Amino acid sequence: MIDRSGEVFGNEIARSTGAKAGRAKAGYLRKFGAGARDAGSERIRIGAVPNATIGRALGVQGLAIDGSGELLDADRGIVIGNIRMGYGHYRIAMAMASVIKHRGFVPYWFDLNGYDDTVTGRVVSHLDDLYSFGSRLSQKSRLFNRFFWEPLNYEGFKKLSYNAADQKVAELYAPLCAAFPPGMPMITTHGWPAQAALHAGMTDVVNAVVDNWPMALHLAEGALHAVQGPSAYLGYRLLREMRDDGAPSVPMPASDIRLVGHYVDHEIVSNLESDCAARIRRIESGAPRRVLMSIGGAGAQLGLTIGLAKRVVPLVKDGRAALYLNFGDHADAKERFDAAMSAFDPSYGSLVAEHVGNWAEASAFAAGAIDGSVSGVHAFLDTDKFAAVYCTNLLMRSCDVLVTKPSELAYYPVPKLMTRRVGGHERWGAIRAAELGDGTYEVDTEEAAAQALTLMLLEDDILRMQNEAILRNAKIGLYDGCYRVVDLALERRVNPTRA
Structure with a gap:
């Protein structure tokens, strides 16, 4: 040795x-x-x-x-x-x-x-x-x-x-x-x-x-x-x-x-063109825009996720957005999230479809959402560590915007809102995404993140720009x-x- x-x-x-x-x-x-x-x-x-x-x-x-x-x-x-x-x-x-x-x-x-x-x-x-x-x-x-x-x-x-x-x-x-x-x-x-x-x-x-x-x-x-x-x-x-x-x-x-x-992943790269086309069709048809929020492995940023979800839920209620929430294997985070959202809006629970501890059902939902319609709030939780992580990858294909800190997800070919980093090294993931055009720069306050997310959900230019950037990047093998x-x-x- x-x-x-x-x-x-x-x-x-x-x-x-x-x-x-x-x-x-x-x-x-x-x-x-x-x-x-x-x-x-x-x-x-x-x-x-x-x-x-x-x-x-x-x-x-x-x-x-x-x-x-x-x-x-x-x-x-x-x-x-x-x-x-x-x-x-x-x-x-x-x-x-x-x-x-x-x-x-x-x-x-x-x-x-x-x-x-x-x-x-x-x-x-x-x-x-x-x-x-x-x-x-x-x-x-x-x-x-x-x-x-x-x-x-x-x-x-x-x-x-x-x-x-x-x-x-x-x-x-x-x-x-x-x-x-x-x-x-x-x-x-x-x-x-x-x-x-x-x-x-x-x-x-x-x-x-x-x-x-x-x-x-x-x-x-x-x-x-x-x-x-x-x-x-x-x-x-x-x-x-x-x-x-x-x-x-x-x-x-x-x-x-x-x-x-x-x-x-191969499944994401090989279906990249059709997934971007589906996002653009949803933009043009006025279908609810799908937001994916994922709680990271360390369980950080729960407060920010709650704050942004409070901005999205009113849009869910009037049919302009749908919300995916992957809590990974953090049951305590989900409990705190649900309590905060119910205090904010007593009707929140009636919007939520729970996908908890049933990997076959969660996988089937993700597969059906690629070509199907989606409404409401969908919450995912699984104590299995593989399901906790991979669920986000499956949901990514059918979402319109991924809300994430600039971690490994910063490099994925999906439109992204990059929130505050956890550790200084992560800032360079956001810089990379912003320069390539498939994500925003790092927005380091809840107010700034809420502003950007609102524009991405209610107006068309940012999401269209990011999808077009993904298609350009793919042609030169950037995601390979x-x-x-x-x-x-x-x-x-x-x-x-x-x-």
């Missing part, structure tokens, strides 16, 4: 940073190692098991480490390394799975946060809890957001010293990856599974970088890094402002990075990122020196 905590792409890391990282690794092992499957000398066996929620739609096979499951398909299998940390890394992983299935291969779902009886799962779950808490607190406390959360997400995660520390801790995750055939392709939607795979000796790793703002958090030296836009390519190629001493970084080699385009990532992984398997 190569020690990657002393140098990152030729940039020397202070010895004190490496020593601190070593202590952190040792501390996690002491805290979380008792009884862990991956803490001993016994080699782990990974078996493929069906995924009941997205297995049929996306071909996804889960991965069990308890001795159950079928042998992995060494010829057709592609591992998708990800983390349930918020919804973004899962959503991108689902988009990759969609294309892997379309290409005729088998997507194996490998979530570092999915194995409670391992050091890996316990450490990642602990870090996820901290991140989710910070995300929620940042939306409640302006001081916390200004002086801690924004700087951490914008500058702290950016530094090569942060990556060096992550690399040392990722050594703990390597035993899980050692169970895979070394040459099996792995596509990752977070840097940690990429780092773990490389520590375990895997040779075909494509790291799908999620952010346009370059951060060393996402680096995995030894992998091929894929990015979604030109500014991200330049920032990661130059490792922009990542050194602690402020000097220009030794750049990432050109052979280690590719510009691929946006990460989007997943196809290119999968093809790169397959090419590297055949000839690792070429891709």
Whole structure:
């Protein structure tokens, strides 16, 4: 196992940073190692098991480490390394799975946060809890957001010293990856599974970088890094402002990075023209315009969602709008939302059709809405984490405007209202969408967001402009990122020196 905590792409890391990282690794092992499957000398066996929620739609096979499951398909299998940390890394992983299935291969779902009886799962779950808490607190406390959360997400995660520390801790995750055939392709939607795979000796790793703002958090030296836009390519190629001493970084080699385009599901890309045509027909016919609001994986921005919903519900009542609300797996958020809306309008409950805990029914509604008529308010909730995330993808095709913070959804080909970011790194997703024309710039107050949303629902020019931009962007392959990532992984398997 190569020690990657002393140098990152030729940039020397202070010895004190490496020593601190070593202590952190040792501390996690002491805290979380008792009884862990991956803490001993016994080699782990990974078996493929069906995924009941997205297995049929996306071909996804889960991965069990308890001795159950079928042998992995060494010829057709592609591992998708990800983390349930918020919804973004899962959503991108689902988009990759969609294309892997379309290409005729088998997507194996490998979530570092999915194995409670391992050091890996316990450490990642602990870090996820901290991140989710910070995300929620940042939306409640302006001081916390200004002086801690924004700087951490914008500058702290950016530094090569942060990556060096992550690399040392990722050594703990390597035993899980050692169970895979070394040459099996792995596509990752977070840097940690990429780092773990490389520590375990895997040779075909494509790291799908999620952010346009370059951060060393996402680096995995030894992998091929894929990015979604030109500014991200330049920032990661130059490792922009990542050194602690402020000097220009030794750049990432050109052979280690590719510009691929946006990460989007095959089902959405392949139906993009017909979905945009349907939106334009609704504009021209005066049909109710469909608003999709999705509560993120950390459960932040509930107050903003309530505020905007109060502006939309009167339009729902007079037939000018319809509202989709995906609460994901946040039952508490739905309870608070329902209470606030009922206090605002006692008749709110009579407008709502509940789609709760029934994935087959929710999927059927989403499919029928593509060509059918929709009215009222539709609320979605599911404790299953796959349903919680993928429901938004299904509803996206039939919605007229998606209201979202500038997260991974900023890159999807659907008209978007970009609300206030959660973490400084997200601002660059909104900038990208605004420049490409398929979304607004970031509107950082409820009043500004309400104004923009009202115009999008009651007038025609903004939504028409965004749909036309989507069609133009599609013609140059801007939304084809997943196809290119999968093809790169397959090419590297055949000839690792070429891709």
